[in-house]
Amino acid sequence: MNRELRREAAVLIETDLTGLPVLVVGPPRLTAATVRRYERAGAVVSVAASPCDMTTEASEGARLGVLVGPAVTWAGARTALAGRCPVVTEPVPDAPRGRVVLVGAGPGGLELMTLAGIRALAEADVVLTDRLAEVGDIAALAPGAEVVDVGKRPGHHAVPQDEIERLMVDRALAGLTVVRLKGGDPYVFGRGGEEVAAAVGAGVPVTVVPGVSSAVGVPGSAGIPVTHRGVSHLFTVVSGHVPLEPHRAEALAGLGGTVVLLMGMHNLLPLTTALVRGGLSRDTPAAVVERGFTPDQRSIVGTLGTLPDLAARAGAASPSVIVVGEVVRQSAVWARRVGAEAVGRALDVVA
Incomplete structure (x- = not known):
């Protein structure tokens, strides 16, 4: 196949081939990726593992033939497609690298x-x-x-x-x-x-x-920006898999800004307790945003002191993102937006 036709074939696979009958010919282990590419473009793909597998119906109905690997040299395949449709060849490496x-x-x-x-x-x-x-x-x-x-x-x-x-x-x-x-x-x-x-x-x-990341996207879906001018100019993402050690909780409290805890619902009470002991006020706004970006998304909003009890009473569970900091108050602004629809259970921030 000449260089021009190869270039045209490369462009063709990026176009909409919806409904186009394509016949791919070659050994099964070498044709899978080719078949997927053409199917992704919308083509109706038939596959023949050898010239003997090329049915008359498939050959006559094809509007494009693709010869893969050894099939490039199969005279029977070329003869069956000759004069019926354009033919594209796709050589493959002797040892394909994954x-x-x-x-x-x-x-x-x-x-x-x-x-x-x-x-x-x-x-x-x-x-x-x-x-x-x-x-x-x-x-x-x-x-x-x-x-x-x-x-x-x-x-x-x-x-x-x-x-x-x-x-x-x-x-x-x-x-x-x-x-x-x-x-x-x-x-x-x-x-x-x-x-x-x-x-x-x-x-x-x-x-x-x-x-x-859910650390940014899920709070945002509840109207909680992890940074906000004049409120928080930094945020810290923390794994909630294990309770916070005292020195880490003190460091987070001293750093200020927003704290986002992932995978921490089973440790919600130890986490909030550690942050209070580390120096944050019990009245620091805090929220759980549960099942973000699903039809069942809901926000439970309170403070470090009240959030564990509120979440327990609401039956909140993973997957959830926990957000701590003054930015949580912005969820109340989000709830007042024009055309807003209530999603799940929303509790007011306790100042």
Whole structure:
């Protein structure tokens, strides 16, 4: 195939091919990625593993033929398509090299995922996902890919981290594109650094697609800006997995600004108690924003002194983001906006 036609074919795959009958010819292990690319563009794809598998109906109905790898030299395939439709060839490396892409899914819903993340899923051979990566129908976003639910949720990892890294690396070393889909951003309490290190250690190419962190996005969805002119010029994101040690609580209290606690609902009382003992007033505004960006989102607003009891009475649970600081008062401003609709349970800030 001449250079011009190769260039045109490269452009074609980025256009809308909705309904176009495409026949892909080549060994199954080499055609999977090609099939996904054309299906992503909307084409109706038929696959033939050899010239013998090319039915008359598929050959006559094709409006584009794609010969992959060894199929480029199959005379029977070219003869069957000759004069019927344009033919594109796609040579493949003798030893395809896999790769890993860590993708931040954002705080919830496909609309909050980046275009780069959606493209990565569309090109994936394997997707390793967990509970917080809620982007809808992954099978539709990653057509033909193997989807592995590694089952991570707070306090319970059905698949241990070292096993996740082994799966990721093994699939990539087999020549596959592996997407590790993670809630929020891979580098904000997402163990992304460990997974990058595992890929690098195995000699596997790796890239990271950032995502909107729940530490910023979820408070914002409840009208709580983590910074606000004249109120808070800094914010600190803290893991709530374990209670705060006294010296850390004192440091946070002395630093001021906004404190955002992730994964801390099971430690809500110890966390708020530690911050009070560290020097913050019991009257410091504090909030729990539960199930952010879902139809069941709700905000429970109080103070460091009252929030644990309010959350317990409301039955609040993970996933939730805890916000501490004067910026929490802005949630009352948000509730008064024109056209606002009440979402779940909202309690007034206790001054």
